[in-house]
Amino acid sequence: MTKKAAPARKRLAGERERRTSKADQVYLDIKESILSGALAPGGAIDKIALCERLGVSRFPVTAAINRLAFERLVVIEPQHGSFVAKISSSDVREWMLIRRAIEAEISREAGRAKLAEDSMRALERNLRYQQAAAEADDVAGFYALDVEFHKIIVDGLALPHAREILDSLRSHLERVRRIVLSPPGRLPKAYAQHRHVYDMIEKRDPAAAAEAMRAHLDDTTAMFERIAAEHPETFTG
DSSP states (O other): OOTTHHHHHHHHHHHHHHHHHHHHHHHHHHHHHHTTTTTTTTBBBOOOHHHHTOOOOOHHOOOOOOOOHHSSSEETTTTTTEEEEEEEEEHHHHHHHHHHHHHHHHHHHHHOOOOHHHHHHHHHHHHHHHHHHHHTHHHHHHHHHHHHHHHHHHHOOOOOHHHHHHHHHHHHEEEEEEHHOOOOOOOHHHHHHHHHHHHHHHTTTTHHHHHHHHHHHHHHHHHHHHHHHHGGGEEOO
């Protein structure tokens, strides 16, 4: 390779990296808009508006939408356009069934073995932040703490395979988990349920810890069913 060719290749590599980075940013922005509900299920995706808002050409927006279609967050209808995918109620019920079974048993193990002190301190700190987020009605902040709360328990027991399964379920359930935290009064209730799970783990009561987690996730499922009935336009069967 000549001395002149080296800078040219380096420049091309840098341009490729910038393009990739921009494409990833566009993808993450649109995905967050879908997950947060800013782009509502069933709604049409306006590519021109996205291009203007994000300050990009049509190509990265189209690439991002194709990627999101592969992830089943977007539906592309030829000759009609692209739409935010509705949420499958039957899929949610199955994923919640699996999640409840796994997390209840994880809580049982946590109550039996008792988590290490650093994990218990992390849970206690997380709960203080949850309380503050609930009092501020900060749904987005509470959701992030909710995710962290459940991760601390499974990570504290060193269960990497269970963590992998739960991470996969979380990616499928993220839109629903955010939606069920939105109704008035839901955040304080979810915080109280998390606090009860923590208390039963701290008391080293395996059966009560499992039941506390099961009751919490049963209540989450019941909230989903209520919202699905009230907003059928958001869900499919």
